Amino acid sequence: MIYDKSFDVIVVGGGHAGTEAALAAARTGASTLLITHNIETLGQMSCNPAIGGIGKGHLVKEIDALGGVMAKAIDHSGIHFRRLNASKGPAVRATRAQADRTLYKNYVRCQLENQDLLQIFQQSVDDLILQQDKVVGVVTQMGLQFNAKSVVLTAGTFLDGKIHIGLSSYSGGRAGDPPSIGLSERLRELPFNVERLKTGTPPRIDARSINFKELEPQHGDSPVPVFSFTGKASQHPQQIPCHITHTNKRTHEIISGGLDRSPMFSGIIEGVGPRYCPSIEDKITRFSERDSHQIFIEPEGLETFEVYPNGISTSLPFDVQMAFVRSIKGFENAHITRPGYAIEYDYFDPRELKASLETRHIQGLFFAGQINGTTGYEEAAAQGLIAGLNAALLVQEKESWSPSRNESYIGVMIDDLITRGTQEPYRMFTSRAEYRLILREDNADLRLSEKAHELGLLSDALWQLTATKRDLINLEIERMKSSWVQSNSPSAQKINQLLEKPLSREYSQMDLLKRPQLDYAALVEAIPGVGDGLPEPVKEQVEIQAKYAGYIDRQLDEIERNKKQQNLKIPAQLDFSKIGGLSNEIIQKLSDTRPETIGQASRISGITPAAISMLLITIKKRKIRLSGTESSDTESLSVNPKVEQS
Amino acid sequence: MTQNQSTIVALATPPGKGGVAIVRVSGPLSRDITSKILGKSLTPRQATYLPFIDRSGQQLDVGIAIFFQGPHSFTGEDVVEFQGHGGPVVMDMLMESILQCGASLARPGEFSERAFYNDKMDLTQAEAIADIIDSGSKQAAISALRSLNGEFSNKVHLLVEKVVQLRIFVEAAIDFPEEEIDFLADDNVVSQLTDIIQDLAELMRNAQQGSLLREGMKVVIAGKPNAGKSSLLNALSGKQSAIVTDIAGTTRDVLTEQISIDGLPLHIIDTAGLRKAKDKVEQIGIERATREIEQADRVLLVVDAAEEKIEDVEQTLSKLLDSDISLPPVTQIRNKCDLTGELPDVCESENLVTVTMSASELTGLDLLKQHLKRVIGYNASESGVFMARRRHIDALTRASEHLDTGYAQLTGMAAGEILAEELKLTQNCLNEITGEFTSDDLLGKIFSSFCIGK
Ligand SMILES: Cc1cc2nc3c(=O)[nH]c(=O)nc-3n(C[C@H](O)[C@H](O)[C@H](O)COP(=O)(O)OP(=O)(O)OC[C@H]3O[C@@H](n4cnc5c(N)ncnc54)[C@H](O)[C@@H]3O)c2cc1C
């Protein structure tokens, strides 16, 4: 049966990628259908109930700046908020929160149900409908056919998912959910490069069986952080503490004793797991000199007794899990509610994607989330938003858009994926961003909201808030640059108390703010009128821009200098093997990855500056030739003079 | 298309007669640099004869400067050319001053590349550029590698390793703040940083005291006994420094003479004739010769013109040395051409350069000097050994500035992310020397060094 309505965009999968994709497509005006296994699991957190963290918090703020739902959802469901790296500089500070799983899921579902142009359908998608190399719809498990102009696939860990606990294994998408086997088989018939990855999760424990008296509590930060630029701490539900405990020698002995029945160590699991999320059995073997590892005990929600012991992800047999958990302080009588497990699943080599996340092989088909080799809710959501947006733009026959490395972490992630691919589940870290001092949590709105508004992702009202903030910041910076403090003024006397050497001449307020000993608050204190009527976020931005001034200028300078070249498009028909002077290895790499721009090409490993120069010359020559009159063999791109002259 | 807005500088021509050389600058800072070096601005397209001065106001040279305003210039950007007489060392000091004004050293072929992008060249001319870039960058890589042999290279590599080691701590502190160790609070970081700063300072002292650039390049004369090696040394230095006899095995130790070709400083080193020696003294002499060859920028392999022409010089030399050390580029000298009646000549093919000459009659000596100047001084001006070394010193200077700022940030403000930034920039500078730009898997190193992650 063919469904009677045809859609612009179909999103397959209602996880973090799928929900942002569906919302983004619908926001930009595309009629959208979200098909997922189970409406009850829309927005479900498969693993730990937490959002944010270093690098990930940055992604969440960017999603918010682009009109996404994740930041708002966690603001309405977070039960423990922290600001990481608070003692370090603003660029690397990041927000993290524990979520009440149910509240989180409910919030996301509510947004989906209230989104115009978006419909939801519960079924498993088993097949894609293709016309030549173009996708035109999907078929569900019961044979129902939906037609659409573009399809976003966000199947998460479900494609041929295999769950391991000890030496036994079974098919599943995650604990309690079915796998997606039909679709996996179908996709393997298409020209994609499919590999396997692995991830794992710890056992959950009944809090009533834990002795918290012995354990060190960890409270959320005060003032309580928020995620969304329009969020308020008052949106947060009740806040509760986490606790910390540790593994010990005995724990490690028990684990070592069970390694012979570990699916990882016995070679049953082939997929590669994330090195930064090692299982506990991995930690004790690789770092055998340590006799204790930290465990954060994180509540799963306000209305449940289940807790998530963060730090003991494992796929050991259940009897070993039980024994080692009970050897840990506070867990002596622990009751495990759900066993820990590892899961293996399909992912596609992301080097086969364009920056828009459309696949290079099949027009109109977009991939987002875990299936692109990433891990994490934030990484998935960010990709989902970009894929959903571009699926809609494609239908509307508009140019695709994907943020660049120098304006967002989302851009860093997508660029890393499509130019370098990944061999292990990819997680965001700030060290992946070369423009780290510019890409901060605090300015994600200033970086992205204007574009989001232009694309239809952000409402006029929300953009207006950011525009006003931006104007106030610029005005205040200009004012401070031209407001002077005389060395003998009463203001200077107050300021001198904070300095090692008193001011010897007049300084602009901006120059004073650049000094390490002074902050904006100090100037407010010392100079009458400063900061009057300005909102806190504006003051914060002015201060950060003063503190990082030299670095921001240098990075902006570099970005500006490289901009033209970075964004220069490489013609899709260009035959790299015809460019003289490129080594076979470089030709191979360029042909495999097919970079869309010079910038992407330059980041493929092994591509030399000389090769980039040759590419640039070739492109320019091609332009001259194409605009020239007599040229008949426009495709002959050789720069080898011998060939040309013959 | 203007490719980018940086300003580049390079020696545009090697010194000609009387040591006149041209330093060319292109880019937006050209005008600014003109007035800084000359103390005044110039009327476009007018050659002016005046002194060149450095930052401290000292006169470097007196010469001709011409300013070309873009787009009416070779590259289409603002260009200034300085023609000086002072020879390579003085021209290098001039370049250093220009670098201090914010210019950067041009990559091989970069001037032509810019000309092309700015529509200053037609398609046919452009065909050649790709070749220049290609061969130029290979040549530059080879030059850099050569001048990197030995101790200097080891030290730079060690330094890079230390910087990476420190970055592992700093980046881990930033990306993994919830671990039980605070990497930054560790005194370790300050002491590692201090250590690196000291190492770099020492490296710079050595580099600048001349052993690298100002003191000149090493040319080693090698060959079988009686080929005329000592005669060649005497011919080049213009004095009778080495003993010449018709007894094979006359020279037994290394002997060095300093010479200058149009201001290009060179060390010419005479060595013992290579053969299976029974004599203990001669054996040691040959060992020393081998060591000199290993560290040379160029070898002159002297052969008797009466012998058959050598096709594979490297192989011949390796055989003579009876060891497989890595060889610098080799020039074949067919000596004693007065006896065979051949005419003096330089013959350069892709992998073999042969100079035919007579060391005793001094014929062909000029050809040899011109050849040396070209291959060692600044042939393909942006890729010779000379430029390679200028690049090294420039990179070291910038690395050291970044380290100093990083130190101030760490100790003054505990600003980890700024230290991280400065360390990254430091490593980029050092990578310019080693030529290893591949992204070093810093995260990978973090995961293998620390037990991290939940
Ligand atoms: C055991 C486990 C451990 C993990 N550990 C970590 C960790 O330590 N750290 C971390 O950052 N992340 C971890 N994750 C990953 C995190 O859960 C994912 O990164 C994130 O959920 C990916 O989002 P997604 O939208 O791509 O996919 P998912 O959240 O997996 O959502 C996929 C959605 O698609 C639906 N679906 C799939 N196939 C079909 C189909 N054919 N038809 C219809 N609907 C379909 C599913 O029902 C589901 O709703 C773990 C996940 C699991 C399962």
Ligand SMILES: Nc1nc2c(ncn2[C@@H]2O[C@H](COP(=O)(O)OP(=O)(O)OP(=O)(O)O)[C@@H](O)[C@H]2O)c(=O)[nH]1
């Ligand atoms: N005719 C002629 N004789 C030369 C020439 N160069 C060197 N000789 C002679 O060749 C002999 C050897 O010259 P040396 O310069 O001592 O040779 P060498 O290579 O240093 O020899 P060893 O030090 O013994 O290895 C001397 O008798 C020189 O006079 C030349 O160009 N022409």
Ligand SMILES: [Mg+2]
């Ligand atoms: Mg001799």
